[in-house]
């Protein structure tokens with residue numbers, strides 16, 4: 603079962619990996635965006651990490667709704683409200699359960715991804731974070747590692763696509779040949795699930 607500590611760790615690991623990859627995310631956002639994706643997310647996930655450390659929420663749902671709210675208020679750019687909506691909707695779906703299983707987490711993330719598609723209007727194939735998130739949620743029923751691999755593959759598979767949503771869509775055909783920054787950061791978020799659960803196993807021994 604996954605408790606509030608697990609979700610807290612998920613956010614902490616994501617913050618660390620966004621810190622580590624911030625330059626790369628910003629570099630990806632340079633040819634098909636405005637070169638701010640790494641700094642945007644770094645600001646957001648640092649705020650999330652600091653707030654959760656200061657006052658750890660008691661339930662998995664509260665961790666995610668709090669994180670989502672902070673991303674919306676601190677991340678400039680399109681990705682803040684989108685990631686914020688993902689986590690907030692997932693958190694609301696988990697309700698106030700003290701612990702949830704992997705299946706509940708998968709359902710909650712599915713609801714979150716649906717909310718992102720509704721808010722941003724993007725579908726799979728539009729060269730956005732959705733191209734990593736949808737395959738990840740589809741694979742989440744198998745394992746966190748399968749979801750991580752599916753998200754990473756989804757991010758790489760955005761390269762030949764033409765962007766149909768967000769800033770990159772202004773470039774039309776010229777967006778082809780570049781990996782989408784948001785799909786790349788979404789893969790980091792999903793990969794952090796694996797590391798957060800590896801920590802549980804290590805800690806439990």
Ligand code: ADP
Pocket residue numbers: 631635636638639642643678679680681682684718721722723724729730731732767768769782783784785
């Ligand atoms: P901005 O484009 O405002 O500078 P960021 O650079 O932080 O914001 O984020 C850009 C990323 O946001 C894109 O790479 C894409 O994955 C994602 N994105 C943009 N618009 C949408 C949308 N409508 N739906 C889903 N994801 C989107």
Ligand code: MG
Pocket residue numbers: 631635636637638639679769
């Ligand atoms: Mg940008």
